[in-house]
Amino acid sequence: MDIQKIRSETPLTQSTIYLDTAAASLPPDVVLDEVRSYLLDTGHIGIYLPAFRKETYARVEKVRAQLADFLDADADEIAFTKNASESISLIARGIDWKSGDEVLVADTEMLSNLLPWRRLEKTHGVVVKMIAADSQGLLNADSFAAAISSRTRLLTFSHLPNSTGAVQPAERICAVAREHGVLSLVNASQSLGMIETDVRRLDCDFLAGCGRKALRATEGTGFLYVRRALIEFIEPSLVGWWNGVFDRSNGSMSLAKGSRRFEAGCPIVPSILGLGAALSYASSVGIQAIEARVRELTSYAVSRLSRIAGFELYGPANVQHRIGIVPFNIRGIDPASIVAHLEAEHCIIEAGNFMADAILAGYGVSTMARVSLHYFNTLDEIERVAQLIEAAIQQ
Known part of the structure; x- marks a missing residue:
């Protein structure tokens, strides 16, 4: 190095x-240059010049594939969001909860991975169980296992909490979820770009993250990984022209295939292209x-x-x-x-x-x-x- x-x-x-x-x-200059170049092109070429727009969306999909490869996922398992908070909320709001369902949340979580679940307590009668870390901020997979009941639907934690820097045993916690038939959501906001993050090895169902921290991208670079088998299980909270199709002749609506179904409206193109440059930079190092x-x-x-x-x-x-x-x-x-x-x-x-x-x-x-x-x-x-x-x- x-x-x-x-x-x-x-x-x-x-x-x-x-x-x-x-x-x-x-961000390294190469990331800023990528963002700057695109923004200049939108004014100098014309943001909706058909050829330019076609090329732009092709570049967005290239970054989607690039991020998928970085995570050892498939491109259709990746959705772009504004930030990890949005990604977590998409999962929290996308599950068909029943009153009395349980969510296990590590007590090391900041508000972005706590408030979406607390809100479900009020709106859906979901029970939030807090799983305590030890005196040094380390989680134990056995603590999650002991808290699981027949009503537990999902468990969630940060791979690297922002308040302690404790590297959590993510694979073991996700294994507990899998063994008990419980969904797992990993918040990788702090770890992605600093610790190798492989969703296949983690064997998690969902992973939320952002590019502005260890990956050294800009703001507006959130993402959500959804295991392919669960993509249609999660109901999109947001719909619009980017992820939906409406047939005016018969009133029917359909959603985009893959995790793009969770993206509504125009993607944050400058940030996504900058994320692609950040991924390339991190990979080169x-x-x-x-x-x-x-x-x-x-x-x-x-x-x-x-x-x-x-x-x-x-x-x-x-x-x-x-x-x-x-x-x-x-x-x-x-x-x-x-x-x-x-x-x-x-x-x-x-x-x-x-x-x-x-x-x-x-x-x-x-x-x-x-x-x-x-x-x-x-x-x-x-x-x-x-x-x-x-x-x-x-x-």
């Missing part, structure tokens, strides 16, 4: 230490190389930050069980003040509750700071941030 070349293709790294990939990463690099950086960050007086680490103490995300507090210091001090020095991290109330409550805190790394970061940047935090708490 040529880090200097990668950093040269990400110009902001020359002036800013960016440690907030868990919120949204820095190599997912295994990316994971190894981020694990190395994560290990160093935990080690170095732990030397700061008053440092409290959240999530797994064993760095082998975490990647990329290092949430922490400095005892007696408002994390927002640390973020502000770093921002003044052109270093970007984040503080907040990260919509992870259960995790915060488990640690007895209401807010925390978070360093989130990616492969374009360096050991020197981590050292610089540690020094600046030390300086901030001495003021």
Whole structure:
């Protein structure tokens, strides 16, 4: 991996230490160029010039196939969405729920993978059972198994929660779902692009994700994987010209084949094309190389930050069980003040509750700071941030 070349293709790294990939990463220039080029063409060529539009939709389908290959899925199992929140809601609203049906939700989930299920409690009488992680934020497949009853329809969790950085035993949890005849939905928003993600190996029924984080695409790059056998089982929540056909002569309506049936209206073409460039970029670097690099950086960050007086680490103490995300507090210091001090020095991290109330409550805190790394970061940047935090708490 040529880090200097990668950093040269990400110009902001020359002036800013960016440690907030868990919120949204820095796109390489090749991604921005793809988006920019398309937007310029829409004005210079004409967005609905027939030949241009035909070529555009062919490019969209090429990216669909590209993403499918990246996930070891088939192209007709992939739907484009605005974000993972939308993808999760499409599944939550697309199942024919009965009052008393159960959903198992990991207590490590942020609101995007909690509110859709809580809403079903009010609208359909669905019972939401929260599955607790251990004291370090790690889930146990046996906890899901123990909670399954004859009314359980689906279980869901994040492969890599945004608040702990704990790599969850996704294959084992999905295996529990399969053994008990329960549907499984994996939220891969944080892991995709940092950890190899293979839906066949996971053996999940649904997988939601986005491109703006570890894949380094832009906003508006969500997607949904639906196992082919379940595509027609899920009722589309949204319909429009892109995914529906209406026969005015007899009043009949039909939906597009495959997972495109979940896409309504014009696709977000600039973002989708940028996603294609991001997938190509990640593949050229190599997912295994990316994971190894981020694990190395994560290990160093935990080690170095732990030397700061008053440092409290959240999530797994064993760095082998975490990647990329290092949430922490400095005892007696408002994390927002640390973020502000770093921002003044052109270093970007984040503080907040990260919509992870259960995790915060488990640690007895209401807010925390978070360093989130990616492969374009360096050991020197981590050292610089540690020094600046030390300086901030001495003021």
